Amino acid sequence: MEERVQGALWGLAWGDALGCPVETWRASFIRQVFGDYVELPSELPLQALAGDKKRLERLRPLGLHSDDTQQALALVACALEPGGWTRESWARWLVEGLRRKAWRGYGRNFQVAVSQLAKGGAPEHSGSASAGMGAAMRVAPVGALLRDAPAELARVVMESSMMTHADLRASALAYAVAWSVAALARGEDVARVRAGVASAVREEETRWLQSGTAWSFDRTGGHLVSETLAALLEGPVLAPAALRERISELARPHLAEGFTVAHPNQGFALLGGAHGLVRALTAEEAPGAVLADIIQQGYDTDTVAAIAGGVLGARFGSAWVPRARLLDSERLEGYARALVARGGAPETLDAFVKNEAAWTAHEKRFQAGLVR
Template identity: 30%
Template sequence: MDITARARGTLLGLACGDALGRPVEGWPRSRIASEHGRLTEMQDRGIHGLPAGEVTDDTELALCLARSLVESDGFHPDDAARRFAEWFEGDPTGIGGMTRRVLSRVATGEPWDQAAEHVWTQSPEGQNAGNGSVMRCAPLAIRYATDAETLVETSVASSRLTHWDPRCTHGCSALNLVVAGFLRGEADPVSMALERLSDDAPAAVTVALREASTTTDPTMLPVTAYVVDTLEAGVGHALLAETAEEAIVTAVNNGGDTDTVGAVAGAVAGARFGAESLPAAWLNELTVRDEAAALAERLADQAG
């Protein structure tokens, strides 16, 4: 399988995980089982009241980043921040608290780095390290799939557009190193990621990767919006599954922050198994299918 098929799998998997998990976001596993049995099909309504196949901020911000990378031929934080602020002004669906607080300041003209650092320093523990940057960072893994040093640097910088905490910045690096490893067809991307993470990466991030690679029961993977939990769960579900579809379904049916954990699991599993491992029924309903596939292909071309 070539990198282009895996790249399409990455962005389409991310979007499918977001769309499948969106209607049951915040539900415990027991409620999903009670109302849906095992949720395997795109649903309408739900928490945001949207049609089946619609996505939320997870995918929309990933596509903003992908457009910036493609049209600027690389990562330029000012351009990405401008696109994020324009997206924010369109009253988006499902935006996280920290992202909202940062982009509301950027939209009024405050420099993005000043806004992001200020919001982080003013946020108490428990509200300062959410998964709002790790959910959107996968386009960087495609663009810099063959350049680990630049991938680490840009992953950190991309997170800081909204999420300044080191667990977020290095969490993005960790996830993208794993995704890039799968894009290159490596057998053990997690070990490679652990070797290439910066020396100053928080221990919580490296522990999460190790836990993801040793977990044998997907129902024991975490479900919260804490970035370290989402990193562990997204990678863990992708490693345990036999297809991208299985990784996404298992992640979503575990409950909790279903759209974001589903999106992260989908990005990793899509890179591992390729777009062909996603159900045609999902892709037919996915509203962003064509753009996500086209951006993935252009990013893969730039990476080559």
């Protein structure tokens, strides 16, 4: 069990770091530069990107985690503080991280929501109108942490998600990830998890749809996440290519304005979020091969791989993760152990912000040097 619990964090961090070098790239360009992208490169392809300022500006030091892992660490530490997770404490972590320039690589919706909290906005009304993956990417370790506390797991995941992503689709998908990780961490067979996750999500969707007006969020998605997961997980396990086609088919009628293609790695809960979760629950290959296959598809490679990695870690443990390739592995080890011990936060808020702000400053210097 300890291996599975820790694997939820190690798998997330590794999927994040492995996907970072090619984040936003199209599959064809990934193949052009790397051939088969199956492992973290030993060096960045600077010659292939010469003159491509837009891509050079986005490159990170190899092995450095992005906001996906940052927010996962913060959520774990916040939940392990004395008194446990509260909306007010989570708001404090989010705001302080933004104020002191610790967060990196975050999206506009996250910034808008945290800015609302910084102005004194109520947590129940701060979330952006986003059905993206920003909530799902960070919750796998919380699923492992609260593996035997289902009511608390639902509360922490749904409320922390709504505070940044006020759309039931985003929060329900995050709950699906956390619920699956909790079940796997407890040792439940993956076939039982596949069979049970859609109904568990539907119950939580129903609870929030009937919750009244205490929270401001987009309810129009209804039971869309649970229905999508049921459609993807009922019946025979789909091969990866067929799964991707099915995900695109199911999501296409629900795309927001601006989506030009229903790519399974796009940053929509029903696309990239469903892809990462379902691929991890149905994979027959080794975990590293699953992440490589996800990343080879392009688009939001780090976030989809982080979602899948967290679930794969809870399913298979952490031995498959090459921890030495992660730049902050010693600190991540402290967090992984804290998930098992549950004896207190691995870092204070101040220590977390100082550490992450230092890595963010390092990343900015690195990127500035690439484009000079």
